[in-house]
Amino acid sequence: MNITPQALIFDLNGTMIDDMHFHAKAWFQILNNDLGAALTWDEVKVQMYGKNSEVLDRIFGKGKFTVEQVQKLSVEKERRYQQEYFPHLQLIAGLANFLENARQANIKMAIGSAAIPFNIDFVLDNLNIRHYFEAIVSADDVTDSKPDPETFLKAAQLLGVEPANCVVFEDAPKGVEAAQNAGMASVVLTTAHTQEEFSQYFNILRFVQDYNNPFIAELLPVRV
Known part of the structure; x- marks a missing residue:
């Protein structure tokens, strides 16, 4: 993978x-x-x-x-x-640095969420991170929600990247299932669900508590 x-x-x-x-x-x-x-x-x-x-x-x-x-x-x-x-609004630990490092590494990024635009705007604008994302796919942009792959496939299409070359960050089993259905690997944040709840999925690269996990940095190209 x-x-x-x-x-x-x-x-x-x-x-x-x-x-x-x-x-x-x-x-x-x-x-x-x-x-x-x-x-x-x-x-x-x-x-x-x-x-x-x-x-x-x-x-x-x-x-x-x-x-x-x-x-x-x-x-x-x-x-x-x-x-x-x-x-209480704040990014999960380590994410601010990861977003900036990914941007500097020219990795394309998108939001693929079942949230309505009202909630996505609430997060992106209050935390001033909208500029990191080339594409945003919300509940209003799809016919079928997760676990249907439409959300992630549309995000990949908007970015111009093949599904196999995308990694999805998710916290919910239905989201991981959607990524799997889209042919994408996943990293799972264990904020709301236990690892055992994801046992049926084969597309998971790693479970992490936050973005300070050393594995997260390994997803980006090595700087020379």
Whole structure:
């Protein structure tokens, strides 16, 4: 498996920022307090993948809400998430240096996330890192969410790099599955899931807690 990639594709939530607890908290409030779903914390956590509309469909059944209702619930969920998380907003340790080193090594980079643009903009602009990314693929840019490979394949296409020459950074099993379906290797951030939850996948290069792991530097060309 190629470990000197031409492009790096980053999931966002839980991968670049350690914020999944705040997403879970916002969903927990919306689903239980606002919508009466009566779910446990663990039941909410396991549903947190894909587009917001897909989360609602999985829990309540397709067609339960109108398009307008889904949009309103989605915006309210993200508003609560951003308000709660903003005081804690920061990149995962070591990522700032890695992004700069990758840029200097002329490695192309993209965001491939199931987040809506509202949330992607919240992170990129408040942390002033938008300039590192040549392409951004959000929930609004795809028909099928992860584990479908569309998100990552579109990112690779926008970068002009073959899938086999991309490495994906992910934190969730469905994201790793999407990368595998796209023919891409993955590095897994263990911010939200244990290694055991990824046992069925064969495209994982390494599990890391953060970007200070020595393996991360090995992904970039050696400077001479």
